[in-house]
Amino acid sequence: MHLMSIAQSLTLFATAAYANTEKVIFSAPPAIRIPDTGPLLETLQLVSLSAKSSKERLSLAVNFPSEEQPRGLESWYLLRDLSPTQRYEVRVCWAAIQPTTFWLDTYTVDHVFDTPPLVQSLAAFSLERQEANSQLLTGSHTGSDQESLLFLRLQAAADFFSSNTTLMQDPPPVDIDLLLDPYLGNFFPRSLLPTGTYIVLLAIGGWWVSGVIWKQYFTPEKAHKD
Structure with missing residues (x-):
């Protein structure tokens, strides 16, 4: 006994595990002056992740790979209020009953704005969100003159085969959890403590x-x- x-x-210390997880690990860049980019970033109306708002539950549209979109559909997010040189990871978690392949990439603001394919993809995604009248979410941030931030690009492709023609032509959205997780001592993810x-x-x-x-x-x- x-x-x-x-x-x-x-067993009280055990935590729930997601069926499928994909992640990207990165170090936060130096802070940049927000007045130079702030208004433009706000007009993009992207979902933001930060230390105060580190998790978002989303329903993400997906598509099967094609010549034009070999990695399916792209969506964009902002990672805000980062601590420069701090190590982080962003994870996307989804159920095994929704077979999907994900790719995650982080970019500095300058890199995105200086790379035509990236800025075109970002602009197209932002315009699509506004035209769809979706609920526009923005994470909280410090409002200081300088801030360490990154763009996150998430690519999602449906990864299944079905005899159902409707499913193959129009795969259903995938429910995901998107999480920003800082590393303790740049060594161990805080959420895994x-x-x-x-x-x-x-x-x-x-x-x-x-x-x-x-x-x-x-x-x-x-x-x-x-």
């Missing part, structure tokens, strides 16, 4: 239980009595 109580206590704690406690508990079993059944005195 005592061992059962320990096992049940350890409960999982890491669980593993450590499980190792300590296993070591203690093995010691009890050894003393109970395998010590020389016990072997001599047997």
